[in-house]
Amino acid sequence: MTRAVQVLLALTATFALCVPTGTSVVVAANGPTREIVEAQDNPIELSEESIRAGRQVYGRFCRSCHGLRADGAGMTAPPGSTPANLVDDEWDHGSTDAEIFTVIKDGVAPKFDMDAWEGRVSDDDIWHVINFLRDLASE
Numbered sequence: 001m002t003r004a005v006q007v008l009l010a011l012t013a014t015f016a017l018c019v020p021t022g023t024s025v026v027v028a029a030n031g032p033t034r035e036i037v038e039a040q041d042n043p044i045e046l047s048e049e050s051i052r053a054g055r056q057v058y059g060r061f062c063r064s065c066h067g068l069r070a071d072g073a074g075m076t077a078p079p080g081s082t083p084a085n086l087v088d089d090e091w092d093h094g095s096t097d098a099e100i101f102t103v104i105k106d107g108v109a110p111k112f113d114m115d116a117w118e119g120r121v122s123d124d125d126i127w128h129v130i131n132f133l134r135d136l137a138s139e
């Protein structure tokens with residue numbers, strides 16, 4: 001038996017053993033949990049540079065609905081929509097940077113008045129926008 005086949009068999013055996021014992025469930029649960037905990041922290045430090053970058057993204061893509069001061073009073077929000085105030089302490093979809101990141105990236109179902117920005121705003125720019133909003137809220 002070649003070394004590669006032995007390794008393959010060992011892996012298959014491990015996997016087969018894990019499933020009935022439930023070990024794989026723990027392993028699977030550990031993966032995403034660890035990722036989410038790490039993502040709580042904005043990977044981009046709050047700096048003048050980041051705030052400036054975030055302000056640009058905000059002005060281009062978000063201000064029309066969320067308003068000049070990000071208080072939800074945008075001039076051109078779709079009729080019947082109520083854009084969120086992004087500088088108060090109320091977060092309908094979670095208040096950590098990671099949760100806010102997910103809302104911006106995936107949008108708010110089912111109406112998607114709050115669009116999914118994935119593909120149009122890069123991950124880095126989403127973190128910059130969050131830094132910009134955190135800074136604005138602290139003023």
Ligand code: HEC
Nearest residue numbers: 061062065081082083084090091092093094108113114129
């Ligand atoms: C077309 C209008 C529109 C645009 C443009 C828009 N939003 Fe929104 N946004 C909304 C609406 C409406 C909601 C409320 C959704 C809900 O809770 O049903 C919302 C909700 C949010 C929330 C969740 C707030 C909370 O309380 O949890 C965040 C964060 C957010 N928007 C950030 C952004 C950012 C950042 C951009 C720019 C990249 C952006 N939005 C662009 C309309 C918009």
